[in-house]
Every structure is written in C-alpha cells, then in structure tokens.
Amino acid sequence: MPPTTRLLALTAATALASFRVIAAEDQSFVKDLTATIVLQGLRCDKVVSAQRNGDSDYNATCADGNRYHVYVDRNGRVIAQKL
Amino acid sequence: MEPMRSRILGSTAPLAFSALILAGGGCVTHRAVAPHAESPPVPAPPVEPPKPSPAPIAAVSAVPAARTTKATRLPQQTPVPVALDLPTLEQRLRDTRAIGVFTKLTLKNEVDDLLARFRAFHRGQRPPTLAELRQSYELLLIKVVTVLQSGDAELATAISTSREAIWNVLSDPKKFAQI
Numbered sequence: 001m002p003p004t005t006r007l008l009a010l011t012a013a014t015a016l017a018s019f020r021v022i023a024a025e026d027q028s029f030v031k032d033l034t035a036t037i038v039l040q041g042l043r044c045d046k047v048v049s050a051q052r053n054g055d056s057d058y059n060a061t062c063a064d065g066n067r068y069h070v071y072v073d074r075n076g077r078v079i080a081q082k083l
Numbered sequence: 084m085e086p087m088r089s090r091i092l093g094s095t096a097p098l099a100f101s102a103l104i105l106a107g108g109g110c111v112t113h114r115a116v117a118p119h120a121e122s123p124p125v126p127a128p129p130v131e132p133p134k135p136s137p138a139p140i141a142a143v144s145a146v147p148a149a150r151t152t153k154a155t156r157l158p159q160q161t162p163v164p165v166a167l168d169l170p171t172l173e174q175r176l177r178d179t180r181a182i183g184v185f186t187k188l189t190l191k192n193e194v195d196d197l198l199a200r201f202r203a204f205h206r207g208q209r210p211p212t213l214a215e216l217r218q219s220y221e222l223l224l225i226k227v228v229t230v231l232q233s234g235d236a237e238l239a240t241a242i243s244t245s246r247e248a249i250w251n252v253l254s255d256p257k258k259f260a261q262i
Contacts, residue, residue: 032183035230039189056185070185078189 033060037068040080044068059083166245169252169262175241176227181234190230193223198253198262205256213254220250 030047037044037060044062051059057071067083167175176187197219200211211219224246231239252258 028183032185035182036185036189039186039193039226039230072185072188076188077192078185 033058033070034062036070036078037062037080040078042066042068042080042082166248167241169249172242172245172249175238179231179235179238181238182230186230190223190227193226197223201253201259205259216254217250220253 029050033047033050034044037047043064044060044066045064046062047060048063049061053059053069053071058069060068060070062068069079069081069083071079073079176190182190197216200216200219204211204213204216224242228239228243231242252262
C-alpha cells in the first residue's frame with residue numbers, strides 16, 4: 001500500500017473513531033440523551049446517533065431528523081441546543 | 084435535620100417501630116429463657132418477669148400485622164409504598180441506574196431551580212405564589228417519576244408516595260430552612 005493511501009486510511013479511521021455510532025448495547029446512553037433533550041422541552045422521538053465532541057459534549061441526531069448539541073456548561077447545567 | 088427526618092418519616096414510624104419491637108422482643112425472649120434454663124437457683128425473679136411480658140405482647144401485635152401485609156401484597160403483587168425522607172431520596176436518585184448521568188444532572192438543575200424559587204418565596208418575594216410553586220413541584224415530580232418508572236419502578240412509587248411529605252417540607256419556612 002502506497003504511503004499516501006496508508007495516510008488517508010489512517011485519517012479516515014481517526015475521523016470514524018471520533019464519530020460514535022450508537023449500537024444496540026448503548027441503549028442506556030440513547031435513553032439518557034433522549035430523556036435529557038425531552039426534559040428540556042425539546043422535540044426528539046429517539047436519539048439514533050451521537051457524535052462525541054468532548055467530555056459531556058455530544059451532537060445528537062433524533063429519529064425525526066432534529067439535531068441537538070447536548071453539553072454541560074461551566075455552571076454544571078445541561079444544555080440542549082437545536083442545531 | 085433530625086426533626087425534619089422524623090417528621091417526614093412520621094407515617095412509617097409505626098411500622099418501623101413494630102419491626103424494632105418484634106426484633107427486640109425476640110432477643111429479649113432468648114436472653115430471658117437461657118438464664119432460666121442454665122441457672123434456675125439464681126434469685127433474679129424480680130427483674131426477669133417484666134421482660135418476657137412485653138415480648139409476647141409485641142409478638143402478638145406484630146405477627147398479625149405482618150400477615151396482613153403479606154395478605155394484601157400477594158393479590159396486588161406490588162410492594163407497600165414507603166414515604167422517603169429527603170436525604171434518602173437524594174441518595175437513591177444518585178444510586179439508581181435507571182437514568183443516565185445527563186438525565187440526573189438535568190433533573191438536579193431543575194430541583195436546584197425550584198429550590199431557589201422556594202427560597203425567594205420564603206423571603207417574601209412574589210411571584211412566585213404558593214400555587215405556582217405547587218404547579219412547578221408537581222410538574223417536576225411527574226418528570227422524575229416518568230423517567231424512573233420503566234427502569235426503577237420501586238423508586239418511582241416511593242417518590243410518588245412521598246409527594247405530600249416533601250411538599251410539606253418545602254412549603255413550611257421552618258422545615259425548609261433546615262434543608
């Protein structure tokens with residue numbers, strides 16, 4: 001494999017690793033994010049995927065197509081912002 | 084904190100007290116019987132006769148209560164709801180695995196917000212009125228019970244049962260000051 005291709009593959013793998021696709025075993029996490037969004041009074045049938053941005057910081061996509069930035073701010077408050 | 088806890092647990096106190104008496108009564112009976120069997124000539128009748136007498140009374144009064152509880156439990160197949168005090172409730176919410184970290188933190192934020200509004204109310208600030216606080220309190224309780232009921236039905240039931248006890252603490256300025 002040429003070095004350029006290898007580098008591209010490595011970059012793609014790193015990018016994919018940062019994108020967390022929620023699997024069946026992460027149902028509790030799905031429920032957690034869904035409940036968090038709904039408790040904020042926002043619309044979300046069910047979270048189907050989430051991208052981790054950092055500690056306690058996610059971009060969540062709901063089954064109905066709504067996307068939210070869910071994170072904990074400096075004051076310890078959970079914020080869900082529509083993207 | 085102790086007075087508040089005892090007030091909240093006021094409704095459960097008789098049950099706990101019965102259980103305590105039952106357990107204590109059993110111990111007293113064993114202790115009272117053993118010395119009699121081993122050392123009959125020891126002159127301690129003035130002290131021992133009063134001890135066995137409370138034990139049978141406690142056993143007689145407690146056993147039917149336990150049977151009645153079992154009898155009512157079996158057909159319904161639901162645990163008898165017990166009102167929780169605030170520290171116990173807080174700890175059980177922390178410990179439960181029925182809800183995730185984000186949800187717990189979200190609920191904690193909402194509880195803190197409501198407590199801040201109660202604090203303002205007890206300082207004399209209007210709004211909020213007591214009716215508004217009650218509405219917010221009910222809404223928050225519904226949220227908590229809703230997120231809990233599928234994963235930890237027992238805790239959800241306990242919280243529902245404790246609704247009035249918690250409200251009594253929050254709405255009373257003296258009790259609230261002790262939180």
